[in-house]
Amino acid sequence: MQRAPDTSHRPGVEFSRMRILIVGAGVIGLASAYYLEKAGHDVTVVDRHPGVAGETSSGNGGQLSYSYVAPLAGPGVVSKLPRWLTRRDSPVRFRPRLNIEQWRWCFEFLAACTRERSELTTRNLLSLSFLSRTLMHELIATEPSLNFDFTQSGKLVLHRDAGAMQDAIKLLEFQRTLGCEQHALGADACVELEPALATTRPLLAGGIHTPGEDTADCQRFCECLETMLRARGVRFLMNTSIDDLKVDACGNVGAWCNGAQLDADHIVIASGAGATRLLKPPGIRVPVYPLKGYSLTFDLQPETASPHISITDFSRKVVYARLGERLRVAGIADIDGYSLEPDATRLATLRSETAAVFPEVARLPIAQAWTGLRPATPRGTPIIGPTRYRNLWLNIGHGALGFTLATGSAALLTEWLAGRDGHNLRDTFALSH
Template sequence: MRILIIGAGVIGLSSAYYLSRAGYDVTVVDRHEEVASETSFGNGGQLSYSYVAPLAGPGVVSKLPRWLTQRDSPVRFRPKLSVEQWRWCFEFLSACTRARSELTTQKLLSLSFLSRTLMHELIAAEPSLDFDFVRSGKLVLHRDAKSMQSAVDLLAFQRTLGCEQLALSAEACVEIEPALAHARPFLAGGIHTPSEDTADCRRFCNGLEAVLRERGVRFLMNTPIDALKSGATGVEAICNGAPLAVDRIVIASGAGAARLLKPLGIRVAIYPIKGYSLTFDLQPHIAAPHVSITDFAHKVVYARLGERLRVGGIADIDGYSLDADPARFATLRKETATLFPEVAQSAAAGEWIGLRPATPHGLPIVGPTRYPNLWLNVGHGALGFTLATGSAALLADGLAGSNNRELSSAFVLSH
């Protein structure tokens, strides 16, 4: 069977890996010259298996005034004259209940734990892959006692879902990560999760591309898809005015999926959430973290990638534009200077912007559509790297007609 995968980011390439391993004839097509040229290029670098709670949560409504009025808010909403945006926002608000958030978290944890197992197996199976992968563990820092207590109160629930986490004092956080010594005076404590990993998503994609090419997977780079059209034999992918000769099509095109599918009458509730990152080149003897760090209050993450520090954050709900807001980069620099002043003072940083393909409820969409030859692997939001291997394995199982993985139905598009 010939399978065409549209999208050469981490989701598309992971899909290609598991489908090719299952014996399918796979081709990957992408509009860019290189793989991982969009959202997979400069993400936060955290493989955060235990922190998958959706953005839609019971406390969101009370935060809306800040999101709408404060320019430096970690989450910012810019209203537009867009039916697509407002429909997504209303669906997002309807998902902001405790019951829905907890159910979504349970489903995402099942998928993330599967992804963790598969990522570790993939690394063992493909020794040529080199992408700054480290089993670093993760510290989520809290700056005030109330926030810390709320996190502690969640530990029992998280443990019932299989998470192994510890509540630590501020002193214990500094013992685990000495680079936090400067920040000790304004830390209330932290939650430590030893099982989390860090890695460079773009390097993972580059390595996976090399593995796939050796396996015989074809790549059509710098090749945009003109349109998807329904024909006598199902959906056709039109490229340069003609359909590509394939048997199945997998959409893994991130934030662009909704607009690509719309002419077919398929609505996927995906809207882009703009994220920003900085990458600092680290000098010797600079006090930079080795443990993965999340600043809970400011929603900024820090991940060491070899001799670089990736600093990521920001969630701007303001459409498909990739125009940069300099104030958002300034916010990341300011927060870096607060926690790790030597990093901020000693190194220039590369800047990046990407569009996270988010669903209102936070669950990705993995599985078939009403067209028998058209499948989806989309809508992973900020968790694309974390969920990539598990989602790809579910997709491969589904295409093979296998029901081996019990959680697969939770991610299928509702018709």
């Protein structure tokens, strides 16, 4: 059991209440607002959208994936590159652009594709994800008004060939040493666990079952947090775009909007994929680049054969999460710039992947098709903590795991802002790593 960081304000201990401006009302910004307000600070959240979760925290895969944190940058990547570069239906696609940011990210990503680096990242992320799970469960227990289709569903990761299943068992053995509870199942046992997979049985070599995983609706989570935070006095400045970060003569950073500076003692950047551009004026380079993904949401009918357990189709990198009476299908990672314009062929790929695994679901009308930009770092590790400016803090780069890691990242940031480091994780997620 992870120990929760001490983010509360204890009477009798010297405490200074600070005015904190959080840029970004996605899941990371809102979770940060929750722990900072709880610690006694005066918090304002600013976002360019009219509502919270206006970007990547809206239609994501809905998996709280505490034990599946291994980064995309892994030792097997180089052999997959030819497929990624050429096939239109590949789960990962690279579209080269005349953009230094994109090429630099790709080179740093390839440099991270070693077993040693991937294992170190997995180890670091597990420490954050286990803390996040403890805090998410604590949050749900203490805030009963939060209603966001949270289910302790468990997760089954499906493998379609024997080689991939063997690799998955090796990863399971490695992760067992780090505290993950996972079980390898044969194809029949997968169908026994999730009967909606009956028609998929011939495709399966086996699966890994992780009972301790959860699913939930990230957008609803954000909306619930907003309601709760407003009731506690947190201010929201919506439809407000921070267009500049300027450094003053004393070396403090100010957030500027339409020629006016917003008042704050400290600024927390939680602007997702927007962070790289926002941080350029004060000269902070962050290796965050968007990996564009897609999701489809289906409204389920009572008789539709659809999963109750959360499913990941490993080779196709597609996830299936039940959110109440809806099924969210998400996947695809396109290294393709900042455009949110959906590509019809990619949406068709996602639908045909669904048809292969849950044919009855794929025949339903699509209730929502969505694209989002994962704020990804090459190594897969978020960047949390201070910058070289005394009053500027980062909580960015959560890639494919922002919902999963939101509570832990926000609580650690809050602890570090108070000058404490009870978990000795400050260096692990610092900007230079």
